[in-house]
Amino acid sequence: MAEGYGSIPSTPLLKDELDIVIPTIRNLDFLEMWRPFFQPYHLIIVQDGDPSKTIKVPEGFDYELYNRNDINRILGPKASCISFKDSACRCFGYMISKKKYIFTIDDDCFVWVGDLGEAGIFAGFADLLLDVGIYLVAKDPSGKQINALEQHIKNLLAPSTPFFFNTLYDPFREGADFVRGYPFSLREGVTTAVSHGLWLNIPDYDAPTQLVKPHERNTRYVDAVLTVPKGTLFPMCGMNLAFNRELIGPAMYFGLMGDGQPIGRYDDMWAGWCTKVICDHLGLGVKTGLPYIWHSKASNPFVNLKKEYNGIFWQEELIPFFQSAVLSKDCTTVQKCYIELSKQVREKLGKIDPYFNKLADAMVTWIEAWDELNHSGAAAEKPNGPAK
Amino acid sequence: MSLNIEDNEVDIVIAALRSDLTAFMEKWRPFFSRFHLIIIKDPDMEEDLQIPPGFDHQVFTKSDMAQILGATSINFSGHSCRYFGYLVSRKKYIVSIDDDCLPARDNTGTLVDAVAQHIVNLKTPATPFFFNTLYDPFCKGADFVRGFPFSLRNGVECVLSCGLWLNIADYDAPTQVVKPNDRNVRYVDAVMTVPVRAMMPVSGINIGFNRELLGPALLPGLRLAGEGKQRWETMEDIWCGLCTKVVCDHLGLGVKSGLPYVWRGDGVDAQGAMESLKREWEGVKLMEEVVPFFQSVRLPRTAVTAEDCVIEMAAMVKEQLGPLNPVFASAADAMVEWVKLWKAVGSQGA
DSSP states (O other), X not given: OOOXXXXXXXXXXXXXXXXXXXXXSSOOTTHHHHHHHHTTSEEEEXXXXXXXXXXXXXXXXXXXXXXXXXXXXXXXXXXXXSOBSSGGGGHHHHHHOOSSEEEEEOTTEEOOOSOGGGXXXXXXXXXXXXXXXXXXXXXXXXXXXXXXXXXXXXXXXXXXXXXXXXXXXXXTSTTOOOOTTOOGGGSSOBOEXXXXXXXXXXXXXXXXXXXXXXXXXBXXXXXXXXXXXXXXXXXXXXXXXXXXXXXXXXXXXXOSOBTTOSOOSOHXXXXXXXXXXXXXXXXXXXXXXXXXXXXXXXXXXHHHHHHHHHHHHHHHHXXXXXXXXXXXXXXXXXXHHHHHHHHHIIIIITTTOTHHHHHHHHHHHHHHHHHHHTSTTSOOOOOSSOOO | OOOOOOGGGEEEEEEEOSXXXXXXXXXXXXXXXXXXXXXXXXXXXXXXXXXXXXXOEEEEOHHHHHHHHXXXXXXXXXXXXXXXXXXXXXXXXXXXXXXXXXXXXXXXXXXXXXXXXXXXXXXXXXXXXXXXXXXXXXXXXXXXXXXXXXXXXXXXXXXXXXXXXXXXXXXOHHHHHHOTTOOBOOOOOOEEXXXXXXXXXXXXXXXXXEHHXXXXXXXXXXXXXXXXXXXXXXXXXXXXXXXXXXXXXXXXOEXXXXXXXXXXXXXXXXHHHHHHHHXXXXXXXXXXXXXXXXXHOOOOTTOOSHHHHHHHHHHHIIIIIGGGOHHHHHHHHHHHHHHHHHHHTSOSOO
C-alpha cells in the first residue's frame, strides 16, 4: 500500500462536525492520497452522469453516495434545481448533509508536496506515483505536513475582519497581529462563514486565458490568509472550499449548469457572488488564501470555452448587479436573503436572457428543498451507496 | 512585460531622525545609488548628518525649510519632516523608507530591491473593483482567474504602493508591550490591490507613490499632542492613508499592499512602549472616532483632482470630527494649509 508515509495528523479537528462533499463522474482514486487527512471524516459523494455506473470508493472510508436516481427520489420534482452533467450537482451534498461544516474538493486535486523546485517534474511524477501505489504526504518548506483540511478548519474557527484591511493579512495567525492604526473596536472580528483555498500547478483560469497561456503554472506559494473586505466581490472557486453550513449553507446553491443549460463553469462563481452579498448583509466573514492544493489536471480549453461562452458576456452584467444588490432589513436569515435575491434576479437579470428566470425559479426551489430536508422534524433520507 | 525604470523618474525621500545615516545608506547603496535622494533632517535634531559619499543627494535642514516655506502652521518635525521632501521633489515617483530599515531578504535569500518593487507596483495597473484571488494579475506567472470580468481587466492607475516589514512589524504601543519579542518572519510573496471602499492602515515606514497624481493627498494632517519619534507614537501616516484611500477611491485610482518588504531593525524597547502607552493612549483612542467618518465619507462629483478632494475632506473633517477633539480641527486646518503649500512650493510636474 503506502510507502514514504509521514505521520498521520494527531487529533482530527471537528471530525463529527464536518462532511467532505465530492462530486465525481469517474473514479475516486485520488482519495488514497488524501487518506491520512480524510479517513476520520464522513464523505458525501455525489455521483454525476450515468447512475447505472458504479463508482468505486477506496476501502476504509466512511461515506454515503448519491446518484441521479437518489436525487430524483429524495427531492421529487424539486430535483429540477440540481444540475446534471456538471459538478454543480455537488450542492446536493450540502443540502443532504447534517453537519455544521462542509469541505468540498474536486477529484483531480492532490495533496501538495512542499518543494516547488521540482514543480514541473512533480505534475507527471504524482500521477506516476499514484499509478504504482506510492502516495506522498505533503510537506511544507519547514517539513511540516500540509493538511488542507486542517487549514480550512483553522480559517473557519478564527474570526474574519471584513471592515478594515489588515496589511499583515490574517491577524489571528501565529506570528501575526493587527497593525498600528487598526481600530481596537474592530479587532474582535466576525464569524467566518467561508474559507476559500487556492491551487498550485494548474491555475483556475477561464478558457480564453487557458488558450493564450496553456503552459502557465502557478508556482507561487503565497503564505497568507486574508479576509475579503465587505463590499468586495471575488470569484469563488469550488475546487478547494470549506464553509460553515449552519451559517451560510442555503446560499451555496451552485445554480443550473450543464445538461440542457446555456452555461457551465459558472456554478461556483454564482454561488460565490450570492454568498458574498449575503455574508456582507449578515455580517459574516469570507477568507481566501491558504490552504493550497495541487491541481493536477487541466481541463480542455475548447470544451471550457463552449461552456463559459455565455458566462463571459453575462458576467459583465452580473457583476454590477451583485455589486449594487441591497437586501432589506427584514432579511434576517440566509433563506430570506436568498429568496429576496432570487426576486431581484428575476426582476433585473430576466431581461438579459430567459435563463435567469429559470435560475430565479430554481433558487426558490432550492430553498424550499433545503428547508424541507433540513427541517428539524424531517426523517433522515437514505442514500444509495452504503454508509460503510 | 519588462518595465523600464528611468533614473530621473524617481526621488528617494528619507526623513533623517538619526544623525548617522552611514550604515543605512551603505546597505541601501545597491538600490539607491542610481537615484536622486532628498534627505530631510528632523528640525528637532541638533547634530549634523553623516552621509557617506557617492550619492546624488540634497539635504534640507530646519533653516532650509523655513526659507522655502515661510511661515506655516504645519509642524514638520519628527516623522512629518518627510512631507517637506515630497513638496520639494520634482519627480514623478517618490519612494520613502524609514531610516531604521534595511533591505530584506526574500525566501530565496536574495536581497530585495524595494525601490524597484515599489516602482513596478506603481507602473502596473491596480484592480480595485474586483478581488483577484491569485493576487496581482500583472506579475509574472499569474493572471486573472476564472470569473474575473473582462471589462475590469485593464485596471486603473496605481498611485500608492504600501510595503511591509520583516523583523519588527509596525505594531502599535499596546501590541508592542504585550508582544515585545514577536518578530515578523513570514515573507508573503504577493502584491495585491486594496479593494475600493476598503479602509486600511497605511504605514509610512515603507511606501512609494505617484507624486504627480497623489502628491496633494499625501499630507501631514494629524499630529498627536504627545507625538514622539517612535513610530508607535505617531498617527500621521495612518491619518494620511485614510484620507488618501478616500481620494483614490473617489478618483478611481489604485492602492496596492504587500511587497516589497524591508527589514526593520532596532529591537523593541518594551519599557519605552509602556511609557508611551502610559503617557498617551491618544492615538489608539482617536482611531475609534475616525472609523465611522471614513466609512461614510463621500466626495462630490465636482472634486476631480487630489487637491479638490483634500479641500472637500478638510471641510468635512472640520465639521464632523472637529467638535470631537481639537486634534481633528487642527488636522483640517493642516490639510487646507498643505494644499496651499503644494500650490505655492510643490509643482504639478517635473
